[in-house]
Amino acid sequence: MSGRSSTPSPRVRAVQFIQKQGNDLAKHTAAALLGVTDGEHAADAVRAMQCTDGGFSATGCDPSVLAETRRVLGVLDDLGIRDGDLLQAVCAHLARLQRDDGRWGCGSEDDEDLFETGMILTHLAKTTSARIDMLEAAADFLSGLWSPDRVQGFEWRPLMAYAGTFSNLSHERSDEILQWCGRELERGFRAGRFDGVQTVRLLSWCDAPQLPGGRLEPAELLKSIFEGQAEDGGWLEPGEASIINRVGHTLAALVGLRRLE
Secondary structure (H helix, E strand, O other), X not given: OOOOOOOOOHHHHHHHHHHHHOOHHHHHHHHHHHOXXXXXXXXXXXXXXXXXXXXXXXXXXXXXXXXXHHHHHHHHHHOOOOOOHXXXXXXXXXXXXXXXXXXXXXXXXXXXXXXXXXXXHHHHOOOOOOOHHHHHXXXXXXXXXXXXXXXXXXXXXXXXXXXXXXXXXXXXXXHHHHHHHHHHHHHHHHOOOOOHHXXXXXXXXXXXXXXXXXXXXXXXXXXXXXXXXXXXXXXXXXXOOOHHHHHHHHHHHHHHHHHHO
């Protein structure tokens, strides 16, 4: 008899969960992350969702929504899609939406605009289609709001925004900001406030194995990801129980497993 286990691997179980619970884009993305298909299948699914203005909405209908456009940019980032007509249209759309002070958002709440601006910039900085003046204006907006307490106290969204931005775009304040982000990321992980999936998600979007100021070993992050997988193959985002959030967190886990294994 063979000594091989018939239990599917964590990655296969994750894809099975997404095939049951995810939409078409999630399914194509999971298949690409597992290596079953290439990223172009997922890119085709993204094209089918694109609004006429170049952005995206949850329904695939006009008008586009900034938060959904930012989310789809993250999917393209995960798939390693950094150029082409699809991203050119997104960049042109976001150039039209950018406010005079460099931010993206409604302009009324700095915290929300900080997150949207930082995450959009995190992804755009890796593309070949975004204008450098657009990126620099957004980075200057974030720099102008910076203080260490923005990322202290286990504040996940601003931590993501600042770490992603200043890892991917050179700026005079990058070193200072990333030192704080690295320390707070490690502190949050060790305190159990950030799980392994969140932590590796941030590092993957920073395109870095570590952040300055932090010491997190790949083996401990991988162990945390494995331990967080539920019996149904998915992952539960801390504080979020909806199926939509579980699918997104499971896709992030697949990115983490691909990065660490």
